[in-house]
Amino acid sequence: MARRGIKRKAPDLGHLPTLEDYAPTLFLRCHNQKGNDDETKIWKCAFEPSLENPEETTNLLATCGGKTVCIIDVETQQVLKRFQDTDKNENFYTLAWTTIEAGSKKKVNILAVAGEGAMVKLIYPNQLLMYAVIRGHKKYISCLLFHPTLTRLLFSGSRDGYVFLWDIGIPDKAPNNNYMPLLKISLQDTVGDALNLVFSERSQLLIAGAERGCVGWVVTDCPSLTPVRRAKVIEKADIIFQHPKSKTLTVDGLISLPGDLIATKQVGSGEILIWDLSKHVEKQKKEVAIEPLIKLKYPQHSVKYLNLGYSNGLLGVGDDQGNLLLYNIKEVISKHRSEDEENVWEASNVLEWPNIINNVAPLALRQELVVNTVAISSSHEYVTGGTDNNLVCIWKREEEETAQAEAE
Numbered sequence: 045m046a047r048r049g050i051k052r053k054a055p056d057l058g059h060l061p062t063l064e065d066y067a068p069t070l071f072l073r074c075h076n077q078k079g080n081d082d083e084t085k086i087w088k089c090a091f092e093p094s095l096e097n098p099e100e101t102t103n104l105l106a107t108c109g110g111k112t113v114c115i116i117d118v119e120t121q122q123v124l125k126r127f128q129d130t131d132k133n134e135n136f137y138t139l140a141w142t143t144i145e146a147g148s149k150k151k152v153n154i155l156a157v158a159g160e161g162a163m164v165k166l167i168y169p170n171q172l173l174m175y176a177v178i179r180g181h182k183k184y185i186s187c188l189l190f191h192p193t194l195t196r197l198l199f200s201g202s203r204d205g206y207v208f209l210w211d212i213g214i215p216d217k218a219p220n221n222n223y224m225p226l227l228k229i230s231l232q233d234t235v236g237d238a239l240n241l242v243f244s245e246r247s248q249l250l251i252a253g254a255e256r257g258c259v260g261w262v263v264t265d266c267p268s269l270t271p272v273r274r275a276k277v278i279e280k281a282d283i284i285f286q287h288p289k290s291k292t293l294t295v296d297g298l299i300s301l302p303g304d305l306i307a308t309k310q311v312g313s314g315e316i317l318i319w320d321l322s323k324h325v326e327k328q329k330k331e332v333a334i335e336p337l338i339k340l341k342y343p344q345h346s347v348k349y350l351n352l353g354y355s356n357g358l359l360g361v362g363d364d365q366g367n368l369l370l371y372n373i374k375e376v377i378s379k380h381r382s383e384d385e386e387n388v389w390e391a392s393n394v395l396e397w398p399n400i401i402n403n404v405a406p407l408a409l410r411q412e413l414v415v416n417t418v419a420i421s422s423s424h425e426y427v428t429g430g431t432d433n434n435l436v437c438i439w440k441r442e443e444e445e446t447a448q449a450e451a452e
Contacts, residue, residue: 051070052095053419054306055236055343056392057187057387058377058387058388058389058390058391059189059373059386059389059390060371060372060373060375060390060391061372061375061390061392062372062378062392062393063358063370063372063392063393064441064442065356065371065393065441066393066427066439066440066441066442066444067214067439067440067442068347068395068398068438068439068441069439070118070121070217070438071123071147071400071435071436071437072116072123072435072436072438073434073435073436074107074112074114074116074123074126074436075107075108075109075110075114075436076110076112076434077110077111077112078135080200081110081434082433082434083433083434084109084110084112084432084434085109085110085416085431085432085438086107086108086109086353086416086417086428086430086431086432086435087108087109087136087137087138087159087349087371087417087430088107088108088136088137088138088139088416088417088430089105089106089107089108089417089418089419089427089428089429089430089436090105090106090139090140090141090419091104091105091106091141091355091419091420091422091426092106092115092141092153092169092420093103093141093142093153093273094422095151095152095153097141098143099356099422100422100423101355101421101422101423102293102368103117103118103120103421103426104117104118104124104169104439105117105118105153105419105426105428105436105438106135106141106169107128107139107430107433107436108136108138108139108157108159109430109434110135110136110434111128111129111131111134111135111136111137112126112127112128112129113126113127113129113136113139113155113167113172113228114127114436115169116436116438118421118426118428118438118440121438122431124254125169125171125172125419126172127167127174129161129165131161133160133161134160134161135159135161135184136157136158136159136160137158137159137160137184137185137186137187137190138157138158138159138185138186138187138188139155139156139157139158139188139190140155140156140189140190140198140437141153141154141155141156141190141210142154142156142190142195142197142198142212143149143195144212144214144215145196146214146215146309147214150169152168152215153169154166154167154168154215154308155167155169155170156188156190156198156212156438157166157188158185158200159184159185159341160184160339161176161184162179162181162182162183162184162185162202162204163177163179163181163185163201164177164178164185164188164198164200164210165177165178166178166212166215168215168325175215176212176215176221176223177221178198178200178210178212178221178223179221179223180208180210180223180224180225181200181202181204181206181208182202182204183202183204184202184203185201185203185204186201186202186203186237186238186239187200187201187239187240187241187252188200188201188241189241189242189243191266192243193244193245194266195253196212196213196266196295197209197210197211197212197226197266198212199241199243199250201231201237201238201252202237202238203237203240203314205230205231205233206228206229206230206239207225207228207229207231207234207241207250207252208225208227208228208229209225209227209229209248209263209266209269209271210225210230211223211226212228223271223322224272224273224275225268225275225276226266226270226271226275227263227269227276227278228261228275228276228277228278228389229250229261229278230275230277230280230327231252231254231259232279232280232281232358233374234256234257235252235254235255235256235257235259235281236254236255236257237254237294237396238252238253238254239252239253239254239255239294239296239298239349240252240253240292240294240296240297240298240299240351240352241253241298242298242300242306243263243300244300244304244306244321246261246304246321246322247304247321247322247325248263248264249261249262249263249283249321249325250263251285251298251306251321252298253295253296253298253308254294254295255293255294255295256293256294257284257285257287257293257295258284258285258287258295258298258308258314259281259283259284259285260281260282260283260285260325260382261278261281261282262282262283263278266360282294282330283324283325283329283330283331284331284332284334285308285324285332285334286302286331286332286333286334287308287310287317287334288310288313288334289310289311289324290310290311290312290313291311291312292310292311292312292346292348293310294310294311294348295308295309295310295311296309296310296311296348296350296351297309297310297316297350297351297352297361298352299352299353299354299359300393301318301354301359301373301377302377303320303377303378304320304321304322305318305319305320305321305322305337305377306319306320307352307354307359308334309342309350309352309361311346311347312344312345312346313342313344314341314342314344315336315339315340315341315342316339316340316359316361316371316389317334317336317339317340318336318337318338318339318340318344318373318377319334319335319336319337320337320428321445323335335374337377337390338373338376338377338389339387339388340359340371340373340388340389340391341388341389341390341391342361342363342369343363343364343365343367343369345363345364347364347412347414349416350362350363350364350415350416350417351416351417351418352418353417353418353419353420355419355420355422355424356371356374356422356425357372357373357374357375357377357406358371358372358373358374358425359371360420360422360427361418361419362414362415362416362417362418362429362431363414363415364413364414365413366396366397366413366414366415366431367394367395367396367397367415368395368415368418368427368429368437368439369391369393369394369395370392370393370394370395370427371389371391371392372392372393373389376389382386391400393433394420395427395439397413412432412433413431413432413433414431414432414433415429415430415431415437416429416430416431416432417429417430418442424441425440426438426439426441427439427441
């Protein structure tokens, strides 16, 4: 029993390694559904993986919002391709890249996008040509994830209460619109919509951050599954990851890190937790309380659906004030221990919302400055975000000489 009058000491704020400064280079409004559209939400952005090295990215950024998917070259600051869906009910919420072998062992990148239309659309990014449509879900699709090594396998999470697993096959000139799921996973009413998915090969676990919690399913038979009319159904979650109490149960941030580590963000908690998945699975319990290795300080607000981004030791996330918070976690996660568990680490850098000029006049913003999604290039040269007011934000790392000159 706690003694009256004694308050627990607030955790100390630790300081992560510093980062170079970033300068805003271009804020694009390229998902317009009408004239001066400042209402379309940019829900997802992701850099294209390199064909030669999957750990690296190219300068091409895919973004989705409204009925539009864009391919942007962040180096030349040009919108190279713009795909606009003809389905009047479509509103894209999510996208995912994969690299697969086509004919003659030639590697190609494929972009999957989905949303309100309840269909996954497969796109060749070079031509921005939609070559296939995957039907099966009954309600909107909120998240997509390609298997980390079986790169033709795609998980899709939907409002209909299921996560489906698909084999997208090898693209060819003849479109295939007769896909059947390899596996169906029930989300049940208890957790609500899946907002993000990650797959751990070490633990053979698919994890969902959802409206009402964070759950996982053991999926060991991915390589042997084949499409059948009645796919195998996993009815119940194998493990429930319990986050500390907050005003809401929603886990809207979920991303995998090296070493079987997971980062999660629970709405309203004011923290991002980094924890060791393997150690939690080893407990062999249905419900496991998360024991974080690291806590990252994050603004305490109630806005939902703000996704985490990660690349090569740099974690990024937006907030409800137009800021992008960057955490240089490469060193602290490599230690892989919880000796600093009382510390809450501050962001290494906060990219604040700049004054934006639209042609010659300041840009008036009627919507809140919510940054829904963050993507970071593998070189860390570019950090990008997508907002609630139809802006794709591109920040570029400043060279030391430039930063020093501006400081003087």
